[in-house]
Amino acid sequence: MTQTKCRVAIVGSTGYGGVELIRLLLQHPHVEITSVISSSSSGVPIADGYPHLNQIMMENLDGVDVAEMKEKADVVFTATPSGVSAKLAPQLLEAGLKVIDLSGDFRLKSPDVYSKWYKKEPAAQAYLDEAVYGLAEVFGAEVPGKPFISNPGCYPTATLLGLIPAVEAGWIDPATIIIDAKSGVSGAGRGLGLSVHYAEINENLAPYKLNKHQHIPEIEQTLGRIAGRDVAVTFSTHLTPMTRGILSTMYATVQGTHTEEDFIKLYREYYEGRRFVRIRDKGKWPATKEVWGSNYCDIGFAVDERTGRVTILSVIDNLMKGAAGQAVQNLNLMLGWDEGAGLAFTPVYP
Amino acid sequence: MTQTKCRVAIVGSTGYGGVELIRLLLQHPHVEITSVISSSSSGVPIADGYPHLNQIMMENLDGVDVAEMKEKADVVFTATPSGVSAKLAPQLLEAGLKVIDLSGDFRLKSPDVYSKWYKKEPAAQAYLDEAVYGLAEVFGAEVPGKPFISNPGCYPTATLLGLIPAVEAGWIDPATIIIDAKSGVSGAGRGLGLSVHYAEINENLAPYKLNKHQHIPEIEQTLGRIAGRDVAVTFSTHLTPMTRGILSTMYATVQGTHTEEDFIKLYREYYEGRRFVRIRDKGKWPATKEVWGSNYCDIGFAVDERTGRVTILSVIDNLMKGAAGQAVQNLNLMLGWDEGAGLAFTPVYP
């Protein structure tokens, strides 16, 4: 192949999102990883902290140095904790690098809303405006050629892909949306804490951050954009004793008369041609394991005529479609490659 | 102690509910287990199939024989699959035995509703009428002295204890109730099946029986009785990769202005003096592990002023408060003993 490979740097390589990006990009046909970066562990081999990378990636971690990134890379993925990218991404953009940001720092268009929910200093408005919200199957058309993509959060990805077609069609009342989301533990990252201590969360199911999760404004901003008016949702999150997977169970009152078959048809048409969204047949509902390790989002429906509500089920692998997988999908769209390049992972089952 | 012990027989001893009854009754101060019964394995020692009972219970399993039960026991627990008790319990009652039924056969007062949801032949109306629905903290006053108790289902127990005080007070609109329930795998019993095969459900979260679970009419019948009018709920169930535990996350629109503190106060007053229901402080939500192996039901709240909804969280151990534990509680109430006799289990943590 004579094509020059795109040179990629990954900031936050020692987090779970970063290490998943490495797994994906190592076998991407058009990409070469030229720098793995960690603010805390620079100078040591990444395989020291992640022995599964032995003999696969033996490079030392680089420190966070914009000039060095400019030297080594064309595109930078920033898989940093929130609050870090707000400052770093603008510098990378100013240096002429393309940036795909996996933190939450550029998803909300309003700095005030960001401050309220993230309790961090927001990025400058200009950059918030510039960032394209990369929910690939919905806003993917805005991505090609753009230098700066804000990758959606894990819960919003599962939730929005499950809600948007129905909201856009006016089939559900946005004021009635209730989202009961469940996540595997890897969503909390590699940082230590009692809530993700094995003996505490194994054989346990724990609700957390009810109505307070920072992904709420991201969901509401996007639904509002689709609905053309303000939307407020009830949103619950639960930690589930598994490593990967998000299931978002969503409830809403149906407007008009629409059967399960109608919903299936509506969604299949909406996602026509988008290979990573799979709509289940009538009476079949997706389980998280059926997308494990892959970039798929699987969606199913149950319409209850007794109550006039639809239940929508949406599952993803939180580290794939909910983070690194969709980020690679955005890279593909950004650079005009096939949307699925380097993402042809069949779910690992069992 | 000179008190004669109550002689107890357990039909369905080789199911998970039955074997949990054995664990509890073995150390109950007023009870002696005189017969462990299994239709499929009679004649062999129960410890053959449950080696954890070695040197604890070495008895052979008896067959299902009403006359023999009459000979050996005062009270019979029927922990059978649905459809079996419908026929057996009336025979036991006719023989003069007291019966606590853990199957679903006597929970619904309408044989038609039973037939529709259970797809089995219903019990005779007279016995449906006679059975006291033993949701101990709500209807416990009806239990003393009665010969026939129908023990509530696992999902209904968690759900109803979480909803009833608010419904009774008129603080939530029954028409808006949505129940997102999650259960550990032991709720499916010891019967083999692909959905409970280890490699299929480990690291997996799977919705099932949406709007079709046979516990729905039980919840609706009871809420209707409290509300004084028909109630229809949206009810979703999910299989979670853990052995024990149910978390019911419930949503409803608040009627009037009631804060989280108000709900806490209301529920604490409602459950005053009932030791097995614990209401969490403001901002604290229960996790399933916090009641593991015990008879507690822990309840917490989140009121969202933005949407006018309350989220109610209720957790139980499905084999304890959701089955055997509440059955023993009903035995205690039936015979006039202390409600908590033989149930002083601190949750096993971690």
Place this chain on the structure above:
Amino acid sequence: MTQTKCRVAIVGSTGYGGVELIRLLLQHPHVEITSVISSSSSGVPIADGYPHLNQIMMENLDGVDVAEMKEKADVVFTATPSGVSAKLAPQLLEAGLKVIDLSGDFRLKSPDVYSKWYKKEPAAQAYLDEAVYGLAEVFGAEVPGKPFISNPGCYPTATLLGLIPAVEAGWIDPATIIIDAKSGVSGAGRGLGLSVHYAEINENLAPYKLNKHQHIPEIEQTLGRIAGRDVAVTFSTHLTPMTRGILSTMYATVQGTHTEEDFIKLYREYYEGRRFVRIRDKGKWPATKEVWGSNYCDIGFAVDERTGRVTILSVIDNLMKGAAGQAVQNLNLMLGWDEGAGLAFTPVYP
């Protein structure tokens, strides 16, 4: 009952061993917990950090104060990290308290050996000499009336109960003993660390501390005492994705001709009358779940005539027979109560 209850204090109440002691002692017929103590969290309710104790134990944690313990208690359990008891236990003994120590500080009789394996300063020789090693089924006869018991480690308990009858009988060659031990994650305690971070150890099996575990000298000291000569063992430990349970798989060359039946008979005679050791029938091997939540140690055998070796399998719940359960058993022996008082827990299954 007119008997005055024994007043008990627990140092290290916020560790897993401490909180398990609380669970056991709360329902012990002869004991009253009068002080729960934590060096790090004194002044706050223990239920703050352990919500499963809500409405069960609402006391505030006390600080570590010898005079206060003397005031409040007759017996002190020290469930502290190693290095702490070495200093504290002597003070408690000097104050006239009885002490049951769950740390490793008094198990090894040689301060030099302790220093080498624990990398901590050893206790004074006089106290090392005074401490009775409380492996209840083997050395229990030494416990009654003694003020100071050193409770065995979790791995040594499973391992020694599995090896001692055969070593004492001369049926296996001590020089050939190889121990492959596996533990649930709770054995590592509540302290945070990457090796016990949920996403790292779930769906994982990880060897650690090969030939370096601090329980090795405890095993060798005890086997040496039984064999009457120095014994060195090969000892491997593995972290298993479960919360509780130890399985010790032990290999040794058989001396003389002894069948599986012979081993079963030998062990049943050795443990005659000791209810907490259960020897399995021929061809049956114990699994960890069969003792979960109980004080049992279950043992099974496989003799391989092709290689002349015996494989001995021994399982315990590491927090029960491997820590708090055996500590209560030692309390019972120390004070002349029935060995099983407060320990009649049937294993929780499933």
Place this chain on the structure above:
Amino acid sequence: MTQTKCRVAIVGSTGYGGVELIRLLLQHPHVEITSVISSSSSGVPIADGYPHLNQIMMENLDGVDVAEMKEKADVVFTATPSGVSAKLAPQLLEAGLKVIDLSGDFRLKSPDVYSKWYKKEPAAQAYLDEAVYGLAEVFGAEVPGKPFISNPGCYPTATLLGLIPAVEAGWIDPATIIIDAKSGVSGAGRGLGLSVHYAEINENLAPYKLNKHQHIPEIEQTLGRIAGRDVAVTFSTHLTPMTRGILSTMYATVQGTHTEEDFIKLYREYYEGRRFVRIRDKGKWPATKEVWGSNYCDIGFAVDERTGRVTILSVIDNLMKGAAGQAVQNLNLMLGWDEGAGLAFTPVYP
């Protein structure tokens, strides 16, 4: 690419080994899957039973029909239960097809030994003789151009790769080898059973088939071939509460004086150029998760000078290097492709 793809059929496509072959071969650069075959489910879409394959593989399952396979395929993978391939593989070979067999039917060269351990009728001696035992890193040189490969068992793969270099070098005494193996539950396949029922094996560690596992003669036959004399091993297997992964912990007496560094050097030289075996540095031991979803076998060592023994640790993913991965590796070797074609999977972590 103008190369014609190799057409592949998979018999036993609905087992875990078969479905893993599908995952691998779907993205193999030189292969096209032309038939997925199941004796029990022919005529229905494979995605019906495996929803993770929705929109990935929508083909109906074919029945077992040699003529049809001859029509459709060049190479057949037989991932059948033992006893089936013994009859089927010879027919396929006679029809001129190439066969890679994942059952155990052609691993043992002696029909008598096969009958004794597998309790099935053995294949004809001529086919046992013809089958090349495809332990790729050891006997891979025998594979190219051969029509019939017998793929090694999961336990033997982990065990033999861990033992062979030391046995061949004469560094360990074959008569002292003890193998303590632990496996995830997927190794037992998709067939239902109480031992792999979720509630029974979750939070459990269960020994099984001690000294009786049918993989013992395969290990002994191969070690005997390397050592040049009969070898008998002690071999224990344990079921571990995880889906994938095998850890084989092996013990042997060191002959001569060899340090940990010596073993590391010996093994690195032995496996020089074989990318799928990774030897850990001194003091580092592999965990199963570090090879999860990949074709790697990671090996580490601990030499204990006190006892003169070496402990060798070897981990694989049982469905990859222990089954489908190595089968694809053998396909690559058979047809002269790069050994790693289609196998460039970085382990999925976490």
